Structures are given as C-alpha cells and as structure tokens.
Amino acid sequence: MADMLLEARAVAKHFGGVKALRDVSLGIQRGEIYGLIGPNGAGKTTFFNCMTGLYIPDGGGFTFDGAPLLADAPHQAAERGIARTFQNIRLFGNMTALENVMVGRHVRTKAGVFGAMLQNAATRDEEAAIRQKAIDLLHYVRIEDRADDLAKNLSYGDQRRLEIARALATEPKLLCLDEPAAGMNATETEELRDLIDGIRRDGTTILLIEHDVKLVMGLCDRVAVLDYGALVIEDVPAVVQKDQRVIEAYLGA
C-alpha cells in the first residue's frame, strides 16, 4: 500500500429516504492530485461535506494522516490539516482580500483576548507574522494588487483564487477544491490549472472535485467516479476514461 494521506471506509449518508452515499471507500495518496468526478447529484459534495465535518456520516469513517478523523466538528478538520473551498464561493464578503487570508491563519496562531488587550510583544510579533504570511499568499495566487479591496468586489476568478489562498493559509496537508473551474472561461481555467499544479509541486496533496472532465483528466494522477452515491471506479485517468460504466454514467444510459 502506498503512503495514504486520507482513507474513506464505507462512508454512507442518507437524507430521508435518499441514499446520497452508499458505502464509498477510497484512498488519497500523499502528494497526488486526486480527482473526484460524477454526474450532477452523484454525491460528490456530500462526500466532501462528510469529510470536512459539515455532515455527520450515517456509516463508515475516515482516517487522515494516520489517525481517525472526528466527523462532528468542522473546525477540527482544518486543525488536522484539511482545507477546502466551496462550490459556490464562500468568502467573508465585507472583509478585505488580505483580511480573508489573515482569518485563514487563525487555526495556526494563538493570540487570545488578553494578548489582544495588552498588546504585548508576542502578540504584536504574531500579528505581524500573520500579515506577512497573508501578503505572501496573495502574491502566490497573484492577486496581491487587490489586497485592500473587499472580497465581494473582486472578479469571479479572483474570488476563486482568494478562496484558495485563504485555504492555503491554514497550512493544509490536503487541499480540497470543490468545482474550482465552475463558471470560468478557457483562459481562466488554464491559469487555474497552473496554480493547482504549482500547489501540488510545493508539497500539498489535492482533492479536486470537478465537472470539467478535461481538466480532471489532464491534471489528476488518479480519478474516482461516483454515480448515484456509489463508487464506480478508482484508477488512473487513462483507464477511467475508457471504462464502459463511466461512459454510461455520463451519457445517462
């Protein structure tokens, strides 16, 4: 077995009578870009939400970085090293781009109320470090010139980038991107592709949920396909592309 960062064991979730996830088991290796695809309503986002603690799975569980992942508290997922972006961008709209990324540093810093009130040396140093790291990350995703604009006033593509920067600020081991290319034009998608590739090269494992099959096949090391809440196949892109069941799932046969 390769070096697994995240393993899902028979994860199940249902809403009322609808089975959104049927015993999904899969594994993400350290350092890879892992794609999760499937038609609309296949359960991709549900899987995501179970993993990041927004939903509590009805069965099964996750192992992350060698220890079980507690499913009931979203903030703990980030603490353990799982960061995510949202399908329909969720930024802190009335905070500046820089502040959004600074909030991302929250989980890796520790100044409390008394530090804030006393403004002692440790707090001031930490605050300066938070700011510097946030500026660096804005450079990294190339929106440093929008640092002082309110997040909601950024263009769509820049908002996606900002969300990635905020996620990276938590120093994740696994970065989960939920349909990052949705609504992007060809040029923007190309730039996004370079960004994701760069993040991986800098050492972060990536889980990519996408609709854009071309992007997934070109970028991912391995791909899993979900259909009707069940795992259809998990393999390298070349194999997945030719799989009859995948073709059927997408053509709706």
Next chain:
Amino acid sequence: MSKWLNPRSAFGIALIAAALIALPFVAAMGGQAWVRILNFAILYVFLALGLNIVVGFAGLLDLGYIAFYAVGAYTYALLASPHFGLHWPFWTILPIGAVIACFFGVLLGSPTLKLRGDYLAIVTLGFGEIVRIFMNNLNAPVNITNGPQGITLIDPVAIGGFKFSGTTQILGYSLSGPQKYYFLLVALAILVIIINLRLQNSRIGRAWQAIREDEIAAKAVGINTRNLKLLAFAMGASFGGVAGGVFSAMQGFVSPESFSLIESIMILAMVVLGGMGHIPGVILGAVLLSILPEVLRYGVGPLQMAVFGKMLIDPESLRMLIFGLALVLVMRFKPAGLWPSPERKRELQGDA
C-alpha cells in the same frame, strides 16, 4: 504607534482631553443634576461598548444584557452595604462582580449559542426577565435581595482615604461627588474604548467578523465558532458586571426596577442607532440616547407653555413619544445607524 506622534492627532487628542476635563464644570453651571446626567451618559457608553462586543463584533443578538449589569450591581450592593453588614473595598468587589457576571454569561451562553439569531434574542430576553423576577422576590423566606424595596446605603467608591461622595477641595477648586465620579467613569470608559479597539483589530476580532459574515466558511478555516461566540458573550457579560458595580456605588441604591427589559432594549438601541460594530458610532448612540430623554424632560414642558400657553399633553408621555419617533426616523433614514463604519456603509449601498 507612530501615528500618535503626528502633530495633528496630538492636537486633536489634546482638544478632546481638554473638553472632557471642562465638561463636568460646564455641566455643573446648570446644576449638579446635569453632572449626574453626564455620568449616566458615560456609564451607558461603557455598557453599549460592552454590548457592542456581543452584537457588533460577534453578531449575537442579546436582548437580556441588563441581567449582567444587574448581577454586577447586586454583587456590589450585597458586599458593600449594611444589608449583610459587609463593607468590602470597591477594587475587590469590582472584579468579583465581573467574574460572577461572566459566569452567568457562560451559564446562559453555553447551551443556547447554537440557536439561530432571533431565537437567541428571545432566550436572552427571557433570561433577563428571570434575573429581574428573582431579584424582586428573593426576600423571602431568606432575605437576600430585599425584594422590590432594593438595597440602600451602599458604600460609595473609596480609594485609600479618598471618597468619591461628598465635596472635596483639590488645589483650591471644590469638586462635588458627581464630578469626582465623572472622572472615574471617564477613565473606565477610555479603558473600555481601548479594549474594544484592540479587540477589533486582533486575531480574535477578525474571527468574530468572519463568523458574522459566513459561519460555515469560518468553521471551514478552523475557527471554533462555538467557543468564540461564548468568549464574546462572556466578555460582554463581564463589562456589564463592572458597569453594574459602578452604578451601584454611584447611586448608593439598587432595586429591580433599574433592570427592566426596556433598559436592555435601550442599550441595544444605542448600539444599533449609533452604528453597530463601529466604536465611534456606538459612543455617539449611547450619548445621544441617554441625553435626549433628559433634554426632552426639561425642554418639553416649557416648549408647550411657550407655543400653546398651557400644558396640552403630559410631558412625560410626550417625551417618550418623541423618543420612540426618533428611533423610527433614524432607522428609516439612516438604516446602518447615524455613524456607521465605512465598510458597513459600502455594504448597504451594495445591497440597494
């Protein structure tokens, strides 16, 4: 901190300081009653800024804030009055009051902070009423609060041998009791302003704003939203407790009547009417809403006499009528408050 050395800011600060020092003497020309009104305005600034942490920073709608003020006030009253024969010093009781109020804040907050906004509002409101009803009735079978009569002869603030009640001569000037309290209150208010400012621009303050903006996204970046909300609640409660202690000492008398729901609503109105989350706005709101009813109290009667030549309408109800109308009108024409923060203004324009 280099901006403090900027000559223009230094001049501005000197001007404000001079005005703050002159104010109680100017007010005293209209009688000591006006100094007392001024003192209450500053006490309300303190309270409103405490509530601003809860409502403005963390976005939690608290309609029972006065309960924590009451807890602080009664803590002081019981530990420094003939009621139990205890006369502990001011500086010992004030932190005790803050801690007890904080404890009540956590007690109420920990089971209820997961509730959505408007439910939290009614729960906190209910808590405020529960506290008031207990204070009204805990005089039998064991007399703890002395019931509706309240507790009298509470010790005034004294630091060392210096008493804040009665008139003293300092450097040839005579300072009245209310004037001395004024300076104590201003010092406390400046402290709470500094704490508010520092909190706002800190890791904690940013986390609160993030929760207010989008709670799910805040959780996703690792913010423990429950603990941070509880923290805001507990801090607001502590400030309420301190304000209550000062109120108790300054008045020398507390009764449940001072802690009715309308007081909670009044403080919330100060925060919202001034400009929620914006510290200068909240200060403005507190000063306006505490002074306006008093100005109306003295102004409405004579005005009627001048215009109509007789008293047509009971001045007390006319005064409250105008006050209510003022709330409605300000919200109608300045929905984000009289002095909103620049972002909030932009936020509103974005929605329109």
Next chain:
Amino acid sequence: MDIFLQQIINGLVQGSIYALVALGYTMVYGIMGLINFAHGEVVMIGTLVTITVAGLLIKVGMPVALAGLAGLIAAILCCMALGWGLERIAYRPLRNAPRLTPLITAIGMSIVLQNLAMIIWGRNYLTFPPLLPKMDFEFAGANFTLVQVVIVLVSAATMGGLLFLVYRTKLGMAMRATSQNPAVASLMGVNINRVIAAAFVIGSALGAVAGVMVGTYYEIAHYQMGFMLGLKAFTAAVLGGIGNLAGAMLGGVLLGLIEALGAGYIGDLTGGFLGSHYQDIFAFVVLIVVLMFKPSGLFGEKTGDRA
C-alpha cells in the same frame, strides 16, 4: 384533584389568548423574518378601543350584547388599519436594511404606540364593561365562567378561520409561497407587498380579538398591558417553532397550561421556598429548556446548515 382541573381550565383560557396573539407574531415572522415588537401594543389598542366604543354605546342605551359586538368590530377595524399602517410606513422602507434595523424600528413603534395610548386614554387603569352575563358552571369540583367558555370557543373558531384562509384560499397560497421564498414567489406573479400587508392586517385582526378577550377576562385594561402579553405570546410562538401556524397555536395553549399549573404547584414543589409570584418565569424557563433540546422549537422545521 380539583385544583389540578381548575388550573387546567385557567391555563386553557389564558393559553387561547396567547395563541391568538402568537399567531400575529408568527405570521409576520414567517413571511418576512421580523419580530414585530409592536404587536403587543396593537392588542392593547384593540382592548382600549373596545372600552371606548362599547362604553359609549352602552351609555346611550344600546343593549350590552350589541354594544359589545360593535366594540369588537371597531377594535378589529382599528387594529387592521394600525397593522396596515405600521407595515406601510415603518417596515416597508426597511426591507433591504441590515437585520437589526427593523427590530429597532419595531421597538420605537412600540414606545410610540404605548405613549399615544397613554395620551389618549390616560395613565390609569380602565374598567372593561362587562359584555357577557356572569354565569358560573361547575364540573367535577372545578368552577368556570361563561366568559371562559366563550374565550376558548371564539379563539378556536378564529384559528379555524385562519387555517382555512391560509390553506384553502389563493391569498393563503401566496402567503405560504412567500414564506418559503419571496424572490421565487414574486417571479411566479405573487404580489409580495400585498402578501406582507395581508399578514400584518390579518395578524392585527387576530390581535384585536385577543385584546377584547383579555379585557373581558380581566375586566381592566391599561396602556402598558400589551408589553408583557406580547412577550409571552412571542415566547409561545418560538416555543412552537416560529413561522409555523399550528406551532403558535399549540405553543400558546401549552404556555398557558404550564403557567397555570406552575403557579398552582410551585409552592408545593419547592417546599414553600418559591411562591406563585414566580409565575412569570415559567414561560422563559420552559422556553430555554425546550430550545436547548429542540433548537427550532417544538414544531419548527429543522433548519440545518447548508454548504
């Protein structure tokens, strides 16, 4: 045992009044997410209008029953106009304002209405004319009056009428659609302004009926009577799950019962330590406990976080 039955009857009567007032809160909240703090004042004005109109008509020799009916109709009309005016003048301009803005407006309107009432009707308690003959009944050792019977029956009939309106008429369908999603409802051709105005007007009419019932029951009225009544009713609405009509009705009745039983037994339960003057805390204690275990109220829909 007869104390138990007696308190059940008292609680049922008080609870029907809470339920009617709670409906006014829950309709407005369900449709526009606003806590209309001034609703308690609308109820108070309903009571006071009835005192004036019915009192005057009785004085000029009209039969009591007829005068009472005229008073009720006058109260309903006045309150409907008031509810409509509140929405039109105070709340409508604030549809897109920050969340707390309309709440402060509601508080301001509540202060305005209270003091207007004080200017018009004075600061003293007013006696409510006895509109129903005094008749006592006895059942299994418990006493109840004709007034109590009428209150329960009238409020049941009124609530039945409301349910018919909401679930069987076109206006009702528009109201339900708006409470689900105002934007979509308006795309479907629902006139949102009309629906919101209707919620205020209908809620106020129910409030007027409740106001007349309160007056008949307690036989006195006062310009401040609406405040605590409104608070309790709002508590009842939250208890049942705010925005939910059946929840408001059941929450109201439940609150009435809890208060009556609590007041009757608290002395025994605490060995005399706490007396019946703690009656007012039951509403809030029960509310806090219920919300701890059922955060959306007893009958409210579960509103989970959506990603």
